[in-house]
Each structure stands twice: as structure tokens, then as C-alpha cells.
Amino acid sequence: MQEYKLKRGFAPDIDRLEECMKEIFPSEVRRDGKKLVTSYGILSTLTVWVEGKNMAVETVSDTTLKDDNLILDSNKRFRDFLLKATGYTAKERLKQAKKSVSE
Numbered sequence: 001m002q003e004y005k006l007k008r009g010f011a012p013d014i015d016r017l018e019e020c021m022k023e024i025f026p027s028e029v030r031r032d033g034k035k036l037v038t039s040y041g042i043l044s045t046l047t048v049w050v051e052g053k054n055m056a057v058e059t060v061s062d063t064t065l066k067d068d069n070l071i072l073d074s075n076k077r078f079r080d081f082l083l084k085a086t087g088y089t090a091k092e093r094l095k096q097a098k099k100s101v102s103e
Contacts, residue, residue: 003054005096007087012050017085024081041074
């Protein structure tokens with residue numbers, strides 16, 4: 001499980017996160033209690049929920065798939081989802097992760 005801080009102005013709202021998921025992943029997004037669950041490409045399960053003021057994400061990858069294009073597409077869509085949901089780029093998220101580890 002990975003937690004992501006949300007940029008100012010990006011509400012920790014499950015409905016907003018659901019819209020982001022539906023926009024990025026062309027697959028069914030279902031609600032499981034307070035969690036959103038979908039699967040796409042090599043991501044056999046992608047679960048997203050709000051934890052306090054952060055977004056929590058848990059992924060399960062299908063390691064049996066070896067199609068490079070599918071792997072690249074899945075990773076790109078996941079990064080796009082994180083950008084749209086959190087407001088932070090990959091570089092900014094890495095910087096925050098390093099900062100939280102050092103604290």
C-alpha cells in the first residue's frame with residue numbers, strides 16, 4: 001500500500017477519485033465499501049481509497065504478462081492517474097516520498 005499526499009485544491013473525495021479513474025482507465029470501476037477497485041492491463045487489481053487527507057493505493061500486478069506495449073501502456077495510465085488524482089508529477093511525488101522517509 002502506498003499513500004499519496006494531495007496538492008492544495010485537490011479534495012480527498014472518493015467521488016472525484018472515481019471520476020479520475022473512469023477517465024484514465026477504460027475498464028469498469030466498482031465500489032467496494034469506501035474503496036474503488038478496477039483492473040487494467042498488467043494491473044490485475046488497482047484499489048484506491050481515501051485515508052485521512054491522503055489517497056491510498058494498492059496494486060497487484062499480473063507478472064505472467066510479457067507484452068511490452070501492454071506493460072508500458074499500463075504504467076503510463078497509472079502515472080497519469082496519479083498526476084490527475086494528486087496534482088503532483090512523478091518527480092514531485094518522489095521528492096515527497098524521500099522527505100517523509102527522512103522524517
